Amino acid sequence: MSNLFPDEEARSAYEIDYESLYGQGYRGIIYDIDNTLVYPDAPADDASVSFIQKLKEMGFKVTVVSNNGKSRVKTFADAIGAQYVCKALKPRAMGYRKAMEIMGTDPGTTVCIGDQLFTDIWGARRLGIHAVLTQPFTLKEEIQIRCKRLLEKPVLARYRRLQSEKERS
Template sequence: MLQQFYPDYEADSAYGIDYKTLYRKGYRGIIFDIDNTLVPHGAPATPQAIEFFGRLRELGFQTLLLSNNKEPRVKSFADAVGASYIYKAGKPGRDGYLRAMEQMHTTKDTTLFVGDQLFTDVWGAKKCGIVTYLTRPIHPKEEIQIVLKRYLEKIVLFFYHRECRRKGK
């Protein structure tokens, strides 16, 4: 039952994933969460984020920001990094992920999702068959509802890591 929340991969940071290899493997679109995945919660786009999205475009990736946040927050970040966006996405519901793939002209087999939360980001993407990367949260300061979910995430990740060890991953 917990497997539905397991990420396909883990990464210390969205910025450290080997996107060049993923592009060679056929991936063409990346859906990103913003807060605590790319920048601390509520922070504007940083020079690092702007440069990062430029490199992704140079590789040939389509990028889209999928956020449950309101449009002003998501649009300003998307404009700064040059990505498409969907706000009030309703994660972990499937609709936002499906719309994202439609906007990028990708399929579940050519799309990746990168985010920092199991119960919204990863679960929603997995329900659509999208390969998921779970990143470590950038900053410990989070809204109370997220802090509470982090305790449950620790339990799920304990079993995930135990299964990974058992399989020799």
């Protein structure tokens, strides 16, 4: 169960304290695309492009890792100036490993940021990668993702309950 719990939660990928992550020694960031950096299937926009640019200036390497196909993922990655791994079959380890190889990082220096517990977070945590769960932009999603959201609910509830108990003690 605990591998399904994120290391931290954030409202959005754009509202994370990246200075602090850099200070903690993280150098590579793995991003999910859909519902994490932009709305599902939406193209890169000015916000995502300048955001990734800023992270690179801070000294981060950035790779998008997506279960989507090459046309979607490469187009998006090229637009924001990031590396990419497509058809990653998250939560399988392959895509995360490939991304770390590209960035020259390891699980101790890599952060994974995504909106889905059973793909983004689980896959990262199994490899010991620091995992940040973000809130999806929209819940109007494909049917199989909506099913996964239902399964996420009890896990998230348990995680949040444990977190608030920790904060109180």
